[in-house]
Amino acid sequence: VRVNEAPGGIVSRILSAMRNAAVDILAEGVASAEDIDTAMKLGAGLPIGPLELIDLVGVDIHVINSDNLCRELGDLKYRPHALLRKMVRAGYLGRKSGRGFYDYTK
Secondary structure (H helix, E strand, O other), rough: OOOOOOOHHHHHHHHHHHHHHHHHHHHHHOHHHHHHHHHHHHHHHHOHHHHHHHHOOHHHHHHHHHHHHHHHHHHHHHHOOOHHHHHHOOOEEHHHHOOOEOOOOO
């Protein structure tokens, strides 16, 4: 794929915005993490839901990447939700810590 030089490239920018929107929906109480991920898998044909993807990548890594995109592009749609920062402070980093949006200790 040919792409002009730009911060974040194509995939990272699209996925970051999608993952942040999923966290917004969760934080607003519109749907549960499971329902958000299921909706995106069934409705958009994704192999993994956006919140599952954050857990896989690491909540802390997602926050760092989103902060970088927000700063480099000057676009608040990439700013990570405050819920993500709370999760990082609590040690809920996703699969690598055993807990994120889902509990992996079971």
